[in-house]
Amino acid sequence: MNALPPARARHRPSTARTFAVPSAIAVTSVAGLIVGLTGDGVTDILCWALLAPPLVATAWAWRDRR
Amino acid sequence: MKRKTIRSWYVVHKWTAIVSTLFLLMLCLTGLPLIFHDEIDRLAGDDYETLVGGAPSARAGLPLDTLLGDALRNRPGEVPLFMAFSQDSALLTVTTGPAPDAPGDRMTLLFIDRATGQPLGPAPSGGVMDFLLTLHTDMFLGLPGMLFLGAMGALFVVALISGTVLYAPFMRRLSFGTLRLRGHRRRARIDQHNLLGIVTLAWCVVVGLTGVINALADPLVDRWRNGEVAAMTAAYANAPALPPQRYGSLDRALAQAMAALPGRSPQFVAFPGGSWSSGHHYAIFFQGSTPLTRHLLTPALVDAETGILTDTRSMPALNQALMLSKPLHFGDYGGLPLKLIWALLTLATIWVLWTGVLLWLRRRPGEVDRRVDEIVSGAARGRVRA
Numbered sequence: 001m002n003a004l005p006p007a008r009a010r011h012r013p014s015t016a017r018t019f020a021v022p023s024a025i026a027v028t029s030v031a032g033l034i035v036g037l038t039g040d041g042v043t044d045i046l047c048w049a050l051l052a053p054p055l056v057a058t059a060w061a062w063r064d065r066r
Numbered sequence: 067m068k069r070k071t072i073r074s075w076y077v078v079h080k081w082t083a084i085v086s087t088l089f090l091l092m093l094c095l096t097g098l099p100l101i102f103h104d105e106i107d108r109l110a111g112d113d114y115e116t117l118v119g120g121a122p123s124a125r126a127g128l129p130l131d132t133l134l135g136d137a138l139r140n141r142p143g144e145v146p147l148f149m150a151f152s153q154d155s156a157l158l159t160v161t162t163g164p165a166p167d168a169p170g171d172r173m174t175l176l177f178i179d180r181a182t183g184q185p186l187g188p189a190p191s192g193g194v195m196d197f198l199l200t201l202h203t204d205m206f207l208g209l210p211g212m213l214f215l216g217a218m219g220a221l222f223v224v225a226l227i228s229g230t231v232l233y234a235p236f237m238r239r240l241s242f243g244t245l246r247l248r249g250h251r252r253r254a255r256i257d258q259h260n261l262l263g264i265v266t267l268a269w270c271v272v273v274g275l276t277g278v279i280n281a282l283a284d285p286l287v288d289r290w291r292n293g294e295v296a297a298m299t300a301a302y303a304n305a306p307a308l309p310p311q312r313y314g315s316l317d318r319a320l321a322q323a324m325a326a327l328p329g330r331s332p333q334f335v336a337f338p339g340g341s342w343s344s345g346h347h348y349a350i351f352f353q354g355s356t357p358l359t360r361h362l363l364t365p366a367l368v369d370a371e372t373g374i375l376t377d378t379r380s381m382p383a384l385n386q387a388l389m390l391s392k393p394l395h396f397g398d399y400g401g402l403p404l405k406l407i408w409a410l411l412t413l414a415t416i417w418v419l420w421t422g423v424l425l426w427l428r429r430r431p432g433e434v435d436r437r438v439d440e441i442v443s444g445a446a447r448g449r450v451r452a
Contacts, residue, residue: 015234015238018233018237018242020242021242022233022242022265022267025264025265025268026268029268029272030272036399036400037358039357039358043357044400044401044404047400047404048404048407051404051411055407055410055411057261058262061244061261062245066246
């Protein structure tokens with residue numbers, strides 16, 4: 001039988017983990033906003049892709065709602 | 067984080083939000099249709115750019131002096147204030163008014179086809195979009211209204227930052243994206259408030275800050291004129307203002323300016339005596355040729371009587387920030403998909419504001435302490451992170 005680590009060590013919350021996904025979304029958002037300014041055409045497509053995470057995250061959370 | 071610290075941040079978040087939310091809701095609701103004002107104008111048949119076509123007026127067409135003369139004959143007794151070029155069509159916009167320093171509400175905008183010389187009549191105004199734009203920028207109160215809304219934008223940014231600080235302890239034991247919508251309505255609202263707030267955070271900060279900078283547009287332009295322009299035209303400091311009858315050839319002035327700034331395209335000309343120039347110069351504003359520098363303007367000051375270039379210099383950093391704040395605030399620089407994304411993020415923001423309002427309205431005595439307790443304990447009832 002596997003010896004599982006104590007529950008507390010497995011589920012240790014930390015500020016870094018709380019902000020992991022939010023930080024990634026924030027960084028891609030800002031990158032998208034700036035990238036859109038620097039070009040046209042293909043750069044615009046990159047801009048839209050980088051700004052999609054907030055909407056995608058919301059859709060996922062809604063799908064998994066309780 | 068200590069309980070006392072959390073309580074302080076909670077109070078900051080609550081009060082900056084309470085003061086600004088009503089105005090922010092107005093800004094979001096008026097902003098939504100404004101995102102699509104080009105498309106709405108096109109539907110209303112007011113989109114002269116596509117109606118006109120032809121070689122861009124910034125590059126080619128009939129002599130500007132001729133067209134200006136025609137426009138002024140249309141408005142006897144008035145003087146020219148601005149001339150704006152199009153980078154996409156032959157559309158030329160001439161703005162006239164009763165005096166060189168006429169205020170915005172006394173100005174008349176005339177559209178002209180630079181390829182044919184045909185006047186297209188006064189620019190459409192007074193419609194719903196104009197109403198929404200004025201409500202959005204200054205609530206019909208002029209500069210005090212703009213500055214007040216700028217202050218509301220600043221409070222919005224403080225509310226966003228304080229909300230983010232509170233997100234950390236509250237969400238310690240909850241997975242990202244937790245939405246507990248069945249059960250207590252308060253818990254459902256706070257989960258929605260936290261999720262939508264945190265995913266729109268970066269975009270809201272950018273739109274909020276650029277909104278604040280845009281609200282400072284008038285003071286920033288005045289500062290540039292009283293500082294940089296005065297320095298560039300120091301030789302004219304004591305000369306009396308140039309009367310409109312003695313304005314020289316605009317075509318020649320433009321040619322002089324273009325020789326000094328090769329590779330750039332003129333965006334607009336400010337005539338002498340207004341807030342965008344000195345009393346004696348055509349201030350010809352050029353945009354850069356790359357997608358980024360297209361938003362940054364460089365002015366060339368040409369003596370309006372002699373047509374000789376006085377000076378050309380980039381604008382100060384704050385004014386450049388102002389110029390970049392426009393596209394970043396409007397979201398109109400990335401095609402229709404970007405505008406749709408902008409609209410969805412605005413709707414999400416409205417929901418954050420609305421859940422916030424409901425959370426505050428449905429409070430009971432002792433609310434602050436209970437909320438702080440909840441945040442301190444990390445909202446322990448919820449999915450434990452796997």
